[in-house]
Amino acid sequence: MIDALYQDIILDHYKHPHGRGLRDPFQGEAHHVNPTCGDEITVRVTEDLSEISYDGMGCSISQASASVLHELLKGRTPGEAFEIHEAFLALMQGRGQVEPDEDVLGDGIAFAGVAKYPARVKCALLPWMAFKDAAARAGISVNPEVSA
């Protein structure tokens, strides 16, 4: 059962994170904390999402999730980014009942097992929530076509 949580993909991203480190310039930044465990993450984005950088400390799930987020969302249009964001959120909140789409979520599908551990879902979501806030601060809205 534990193997479903600690997939090799997750452990790989944890040990060899992609795009880690805060970089300039950026237009939006958000710092999120999980008060129960002390995990922290800072996410920075440019207004066109051509750069997403992050730094933080925390468990394998939260740190691997940040690495996957960077890989999946960097260089996407805001519309694409939020489609992926929503798919990841749905997967995490699906209590293990949601079948992930690899075409949309890439390595993110490895987190399907996390959804079965309610105590760990918030670890996986920490970077994604920080990204959402950072994007909002960079002026990227959830539905840019409508609000533009």
Next chain:
Amino acid sequence: MTLDLVQVRADFPILTREINGHPLVYLDSANTSQKPRQVLEAMQDHQERHNGNVSRSVHTLGTEATAAYEGAREKIAAFIGAARPEEVVFTKNSTEAINLVAWTASDFLSLGPGDEIVVSEMEHHSNLVPWQLLCQRTGATLRWFGVTDEGRLDESQLDELVNERTKLVSVVHMSNILGTINDPARIVARAHEVGALVMLDCSQSVPHFPVNVADLGVDFIAFTGHKMLGPTGIGALWGRYELLERMPPFLAGGSTIETVTMAGTTFAPPPARFEGGTPPITEAIGLGAAVDYLNKLGMENIHRHEQEITAYALKALADVPGVTIFGPGTPEGRGGTVSFAVDGVHPHDVGQILDDLGVEVRVGHHCARPVCTRFGVPAMTRASFYLYTTTDEIDALARGLEQVRKVFA
């Protein structure tokens, strides 16, 4: 006398459970202890046969409930060496007991700017945040003892830290994260020399070794029932009676009063003054039964057992490659609560893999974030022991840590 572990464990129904296909290895007693059959039965028997409200009924059930509730108070008072049962105020937990003192202190200590309250860097948030708030309300200054690299209270600045401006010192008796047992003798002597009161957070000490308030010489202690084989929802404040008498009500209401008119109210003497509303009667009776159970085994025997388990665990953990122990590395002056780091693995992940093997430990900042900061880590993994802990369980922990290392190799 050594504890008969087979017999003791047979009293705890939950210890026969399996977790994820493995026998339960419960190493989280500093968080909450398990409950023996004797406590569960006392509570059920009360509910089934004697339930009535306390201190206000003339009928038989109310009288029986009152006798049982006050009987529990007497047992608890004797257990900690209180001069009289009225010195024990029932609260819902240690946090409420500390808040009771912190919220009434501004009044009975006439606190204001220039006054000082002293705590330590080793405190649980429950013995830190109420004092921070008290200082914010009154303009008093909060100061604190540091923690040494060995995880001991740094008393080197005692005479400067506790001075004529100090009104109250509140420190932990046994750290919930480092396991350190503090001897408060020097602090008590200095505080009383300058006219300050001393409160001791005994949440982790009263359950594990003999605590006698008269010997300690302190003015207040706080402790909680659920860490000492009792149920949740019941704890206690002990205070010297002449101090409790000077303190105003905290959560006022029914039971706390002497006479009420529309114009004003006079209040009952302690402890009733501080026990507003219908108290957790069944829980108090359960805590009384827990005290009976602890007395039957003997607190000295319990302490000796935990010292042996702690020595065994410190050695077992030190033998696992990549494990670093925070706090005192030998059983001297420490209790059966051991926090550690596994090199390169976050505590959350350590706890998750151990749980998969049925080993239940606590991970996180343990409501003592300043201690984690002091040792430069965001979180720690903590194994904590009690009277039912066996060396086999420590072995299971060590094996589990090997598995952790394998997964994250």
